[in-house]
Amino acid sequence: MNQEFTAEYWQQRYQQNQTGWDVGSITPPLREYFDQLENRDLRILIPGCGNAYEAEYLFNQGFTNVYVADVAEAPLQNLAGRVPGFPKDHLLRQDFFSLSGHFDLIMEQTFFCALEPSLRPAYAKKCHELLQPKGKLMGLLFDTTFAKAGPPFGGNRDEYRTYFAPYFDFIHLDTATNSIPPRQGSELFILLKAKTQE
Incomplete structure (x- = not known):
């Protein structure tokens, strides 16, 4: 992991409220995808996960097996404070690359770009490792170049x-049509299915 x-x-960044990526709620592309999922x-x-508004939304919709991971303590505490019923053992203060387990769905929202x-190649490989056979990676990626250093x-x-091509089949990699106004035209909605390794 880059030491910087x-x-x-x-x-x-959280303690100093330098969280410009945080829009304060789940965004429409993610909400609409979750709303069509039937298996809770x-x-x-x-x-x-950051402040994990997506996890809050899912939990409030009855999804019982949502796990969030972040290297910083503050956003996990923020989620726990907003959603006292969220299972404490589903709050993982851990580096993504050290995670274990198998999941049906991984959701991407402003982590890849951070x-x-x-x-990035290691991220794609790790997502594949963490997914069940034919599990899915879903979310948003920026389709833009930023003026400032990241x-x-x-x-x-x-x-x-x-x-992603070595590990996933592409279901969607398209410009998101329902991004929030500041991100209109600069987000890709991705839905990728894990390849089963021969």
Whole structure:
């Protein structure tokens, strides 16, 4: 893990309220995907979860196996404070690359773009390792270049394909049609299915 973006770095960002990526609620593309899921027992992982409004939404909709992971303590505490019933053992203060277990769905929302770009191939591989056979990776990726040095780090769909193609079949990798106004036209909705290794 790049030492510049350590747990202490992210903890400080939360403590100093330097969280420009945080829009304060679940965003429409993610909500609409979750709303069409029927199986409330799916094992769902949200890595680099931040304040985890998505986990809060899912929990309130009756999803019982939602796990959130972050290297910083503050956002996990924030979720626990907002949703006292959220299972404490589903709050994982852990580096994504050290996680274990198997999940049916991994949700991506502003974690990929926070990683040092050199880690992107490892991210794709780790997502595949954490998913059940034919499990899915769903979420949003930025389809833009940022003027300032990251994080967040930008990218584009052709670049992303190179990372995910070895491990996933592509169901969707399309411009999101229902992004929040500040992100209109600069987000890709992804839905990828884990390949079964021969």
